[in-house]
Amino acid sequence: MSAFAAYTIIGLSLGGIFSLAALGIVLIYRTTGVLNLAHGTMGMFSTFVAWQVFYGWQHPGWPGWLKTAVAVGAGLAFAALLGLFLEFAVFRWVRTRPPVVKAVITIGVLLALQSTASLIWKNNQYHLPIYIAPQDATFVVADVPIGANYVVIVLASLGLAFGLAAFLRYTSFGRAMRAVSDSPVAASLWAVPVGKVGAVSWMLGSLIAAIAGILITPFINFDTTSLTLLILDALAAALIGGMVSLPLTVLGGFVLGLLETYPTIWIQSLGFPRLVALLVIIAVLIVRNPRGLRVAA
Amino acid sequence: MTSRLMVRICVALIAFTVLARIPAGFDVGFQFDAALAVILGFGLLSLVLLTGYVGQVSLCQATFAGVGAYAAGMTASTFHVDYTVAIAVGVLAAFTLGVVVGLPALRLYGITLAIVTLGIALVFDRYVFQDRIFSWFTGGSGGWRVDSATVFGLQMDSSKHLMAAYIVLLALFCVVALLMVNLHSSGAGRRFRAIRDSELAAATMGVNLTRYKLLAFGLSAGIAGLGGSFYPLVAGSVSPQPFWVFTSLQLAAIAVLMGVRYVPAAFLGGAFMAFVPDVLTRFGHGTLFGRYSYDISYDWFQIVVGVLLIVQLILLPDGVWGDLRMRVMHARSAMQAVTRKRVRVA
Numbered sequence: 001m002s003a004f005a006a007y008t009i010i011g012l013s014l015g016g017i018f019s020l021a022a023l024g025i026v027l028i029y030r031t032t033g034v035l036n037l038a039h040g041t042m043g044m045f046s047t048f049v050a051w052q053v054f055y056g057w058q059h060p061g062w063p064g065w066l067k068t069a070v071a072v073g074a075g076l077a078f079a080a081l082l083g084l085f086l087e088f089a090v091f092r093w094v095r096t097r098p099p100v101v102k103a104v105i106t107i108g109v110l111l112a113l114q115s116t117a118s119l120i121w122k123n124n125q126y127h128l129p130i131y132i133a134p135q136d137a138t139f140v141v142a143d144v145p146i147g148a149n150y151v152v153i154v155l156a157s158l159g160l161a162f163g164l165a166a167f168l169r170y171t172s173f174g175r176a177m178r179a180v181s182d183s184p185v186a187a188s189l190w191a192v193p194v195g196k197v198g199a200v201s202w203m204l205g206s207l208i209a210a211i212a213g214i215l216i217t218p219f220i221n222f223d224t225t226s227l228t229l230l231i232l233d234a235l236a237a238a239l240i241g242g243m244v245s246l247p248l249t250v251l252g253g254f255v256l257g258l259l260e261t262y263p264t265i266w267i268q269s270l271g272f273p274r275l276v277a278l279l280v281i282i283a284v285l286i287v288r289n290p291r292g293l294r295v296a297a
Numbered sequence: 298m299t300s301r302l303m304v305r306i307c308v309a310l311i312a313f314t315v316l317a318r319i320p321a322g323f324d325v326g327f328q329f330d331a332a333l334a335v336i337l338g339f340g341l342l343s344l345v346l347l348t349g350y351v352g353q354v355s356l357c358q359a360t361f362a363g364v365g366a367y368a369a370g371m372t373a374s375t376f377h378v379d380y381t382v383a384i385a386v387g388v389l390a391a392f393t394l395g396v397v398v399g400l401p402a403l404r405l406y407g408i409t410l411a412i413v414t415l416g417i418a419l420v421f422d423r424y425v426f427q428d429r430i431f432s433w434f435t436g437g438s439g440g441w442r443v444d445s446a447t448v449f450g451l452q453m454d455s456s457k458h459l460m461a462a463y464i465v466l467l468a469l470f471c472v473v474a475l476l477m478v479n480l481h482s483s484g485a486g487r488r489f490r491a492i493r494d495s496e497l498a499a500a501t502m503g504v505n506l507t508r509y510k511l512l513a514f515g516l517s518a519g520i521a522g523l524g525g526s527f528y529p530l531v532a533g534s535v536s537p538q539p540f541w542v543f544t545s546l547q548l549a550a551i552a553v554l555m556g557v558r559y560v561p562a563a564f565l566g567g568a569f570m571a572f573v574p575d576v577l578t579r580f581g582h583g584t585l586f587g588r589y590s591y592d593i594s595y596d597w598f599q600i601v602v603g604v605l606l607i608v609q610l611i612l613l614p615d616g617v618w619g620d621l622r623m624r625v626m627h628a629r630s631a632m633q634a635v636t637r638k639r640v641r642v643a
Contacts, residue, residue, distance in 0.1 A: 103354075
């Protein structure tokens with residue numbers, strides 16, 4: 001029973017990561033029509049920036065929480081700049097192209113960023129993670145100890161999902177973003193700043209990817225490829241939400257996390273979770289034919 | 298036999314005779330690259346068929362090549378049959394996988410197909426090619442060596458017979474390329490292009506979508522598998538690394554970069570993809586002006602591919618070969634307009 005509970009906790013925190021990554025994909029897809037296959041890579045790069053600040057620079061005498069805050073802040077700042085750069089340098093110029101062409105462009109982004117990262121940080125596996133909460137802090141719920149870092153992930157994903165939903169619903173800029181996602185042409189006729197909306201969505205999406213990347217570091221031996229390949233699980237969660245719905249995307253992320261974790265009780269395999277993700281994707285696509293994709297594809 | 302076909306056959310023959318002689322003076326490393334270029338060329342050619350002709354996105358062409366390589370290598374080293382049989386098995390295995398992948402593709406198109414094929418590439422890379430469960434077939438993440446391959450009873454040693462393998466590969470490539478060019482204007486090719494332009498319109502005109510989409514996936518996978526099944530012969534071993542997910546992504550990127558609608562662009566892309574990284578790793582380090590030391594590794598190649606792909610898609614949507622072709626045709630018609638007194642109006 002306690003093994004089952006432990007796997008549930010791992011699955012839920014993994015699902016939190018998936019839903020975080022998927023939120024960024026859905027946000028960018030809805031407002032700019034770009035299916036961002038480089039989402040995992042962008043998160044990976046920002047995570048490595050944070051890691052570099054955390055472990056690379058010596059600042060003796062600083063308390064631990066300040067070091068963590070500076071590192072995370074640096075990673076997030078880099079992520080926002082990266083998103084802005086990509087919007088202005090690349091995706092602004094291809095706004096009217098078909099979705100497939102935009103998706104192929106993100107493959108170019110993926111390859112370039114991926115190789116830049118492996119050029120800088122080599123293809124090592126890094127075993128020194130960034131802990132947001134103290135490593136040994138635990139909560140005990142019904143005799144099951146839960147690491148604080150797991151709780152942080154679940155809280156962060158739920159908080160960001162609800163925060164993003166509230167932002168889209170109740171602020172005027174959020175309304176502008178939803179207008180652009182419904183129809184860029186109509187929105188621009190109503191003087192909605194379409195370019196600004198695109199820039200902000202890329203920035204936000206990149207930020208969320210970075211948060212997901214930083215939060216996952218305690219749970220994997222992270223290297224430049226494994227975070228990039230997280231894209232498949234994120235896409236699966238996003239497809240469960242139909243590339244439209246934020247609550248369904250988050251739910252999809254958690255369900256996928258559990259689905260990928262429970263088989264590891266019996267099957268010790270690194271690759272098996274990918275198979276689960278692929279099966280989920282195929283099942284969702286064949287059963288549902290997502291609305292948002294149908295409109296744009 | 299129309300004159301157009303004759304011209305194409307002549308072009309293919311000339312290309313073969315010229316290209317077959319080029320790597321003869323190279324050292325072993327570059328001869329391996331030459332053979333690898335044709336193998337990758339097959340992968341790109343399969344994308345010309347699937348994406349350029351039929352308009353289906355695929356991010357798992359290296360997986361098809363990998364399945365061909367594993368099936369051929371397995372057949373050759375386990376049953377000690379002639380390698381031609383192994384190649385047939387490899388192509389058949391890839392064709393079968395292609396049809397299986399085509400099944401979900403019947404209901405998908407555009408970016409959803411990209412997602413599913415990316416997933417397939419990832420699952421084969423991380424699970425099928427590497428997992429313990431399949432190690433009886435794949436040899437795990439280390440792969441296995443293929444030695445003692447025989448072709449028509451002749452013993453093939455991978456390092457000594459690279460040229461022979463290259464020439465056989467090149468001949469096959471020319472034949473397949475010729476068939477592909479011919480396919481473009483055949484009945485099946487017209488149906489393929491109708492599917493590319495609009496599936497709905499094609500179905501309305503009586504094109505059997507199920508049959509032709511599955512056929513396209515099968516043929517494309519078979520072409521990729523034909524190239525891949527030579528890999529054990531050329532490299533002397535099979536391992537997951539050459540067929541991992543990033544190779545699939547690179548194939549897609551380079552196919553689009555070179556011009557995904559054109560057959561010659563496939564060979565150009567294969568040569569680019571095989572030679573440039575090797576040249577970079579061999580000669581890419583030293584010192585500039587005696588002061589600045591530089592070290593250009595394989596990673597630089599992938600950065601360049603990514604950046605070039607982005608620039609190309611923004612500026613030259615039809616790829617490098619498509620752009621060159623258009624320029625040549627414009628120049629030719631301009632020449633004709635100048636030299637001929639009367640411009641014939643079509």
